[in-house]
Amino acid sequence: MTPQAPVRAYRRLSVEERRAQLLEAALGLFAHRAPDEVSLDDVAEAAGVSRPLVYRYFPGGKQQLYEAALRTAADALRECFDEPRQGPLLARLGRALDRYLAFVDEHDAGFSALLQGGSVVETSRTGAIVDGVRRAAADHVLRHLGAAEPGPRLRMTVRVWITAVEAASLIWLDEGKEPDVGELRDWLVEQFVAVITVTAGRDPQTAAVVADALAADGPLAADG
Numbered sequence: 100m101t102p103q104a105p106v107r108a109y110r111r112l113s114v115e116e117r118r119a120q121l122l123e124a125a126l127g128l129f130a131h132r133a134p135d136e137v138s139l140d141d142v143a144e145a146a147g148v149s150r151p152l153v154y155r156y157f158p159g160g161k162q163q164l165y166e167a168a169l170r171t172a173a174d175a176l177r178e179c180f181d182e183p184r185q186g187p188l189l190a191r192l193g194r195a196l197d198r199y200l201a202f203v204d205e206h207d208a209g210f211s212a213l214l215q216g217g218s219v220v221e222t223s224r225t226g227a228i229v230d231g232v233r234r235a236a237a238d239h240v241l242r243h244l245g246a247a248e249p250g251p252r253l254r255m256t257v258r259v260w261i262t263a264v265e266a267a268s269l270i271w272l273d274e275g276k277e278p279d280v281g282e283l284r285d286w287l288v289e290q291f292v293a294v295i296t297v298t299a300g301r302d303p304q305t306a307a308v309v310a311d312a313l314a315a316d317g318p319l320a321a322d323g
Contacts, residue, residue, distance in 0.1 A: 118156050121146050125168040130206040134165050169228050176202060176232045180239035188312045189288055191243055196264070196284045203268045204280060211269055236261045244312045252302040260291050 112120065124146035128137045139161055143150045157164040179198040182191045203210045237258045241249050249257075264287055271283055278286075292313070299306040 114156075117152075121148070121153060121156055121164070122168050122171050125164055126172060126206075129165075129168055129172075130210075133211075134161075137161075139164070166224055166228070169225055172206070173228050173232045177235040180236045182239070182243070184243060188243055189292070192240070192288050192291060193284055195239070196287055199264065200268065200271075200280050200284060203272065204276065207272060211272060233258065233261050233265070236264075244308050246304075246308050249308075250302065250304045252298055253305045253308065256294055256298040256305065260294050263287070263290060263294075 121142065125137070125142050128141055128145055139153050140150055142164065143153045146153070153164070154160070157167065176199065179202060180195045182195045184191070237254070240257045240261070241254070244253075244257075246253055267283065267287060271277070271280075295305065295309055299309045
């Protein structure tokens with residue numbers, strides 16, 4: 100008697116599991132292609148489901164799916180700067196940047212799409228999601244600095260640096276991921292020291308925060 104091929108077990112997914120599956124498929128596509136180039140048929144094929152099923156979970160179509168995928172990616176980016184407040188500040192920033200740049204490297208074109216949007220999918224809601232990532236990252240850095248009530252100059256400095264990290268990441272992708280990611284990380288940490296030191300020369304609160312936060316970092320802080 101010829102043995103039969105094993106029957107693949109089928110497990111019905113819960114609503115949450117199916118939604119997560121569709122978002123994972125969408126993020127995988129957005130990681131390598133601009134949103135304008137991804138269709139619902141593409142997402143359905145990547146997830147191994149039918150187009151009507153995608154619509155069942157995202158009745159708003161591609162726009163709703165993109166915004167949901169964007170929120171998922173935004174949550175991951177927010178977590179990049181959620182580093183335990185232990186050890187030297189610059190080492191903490193370096194580890195946070197390692198996670199951030201790993202996300203950029205993995206998602207590639209999708210990262211550009213998340214930040215730059217597209218003519219079809221960009222709305223005030225998507226802009227607010229991206230801005231929320233920037234503000235969350237800045238809040239994490241301010242907590243690393245130990246600034247309970249940061250003044251406007253310190254807040255502005257940190258937000259300017261977060262913007263520089265974002266811009267450098269986009270340029271890095273445009274330049275074929277050159278220089279090496281480790282060199283980029285170190286350069287961004289040094290940029291942080293440079294901008295925070297300049298602000299410390301003009302703002303007593305920032306000067307006090309820098310003196311405390313960078314005390315354990317030794318020569319690098321002094322070189323700034």
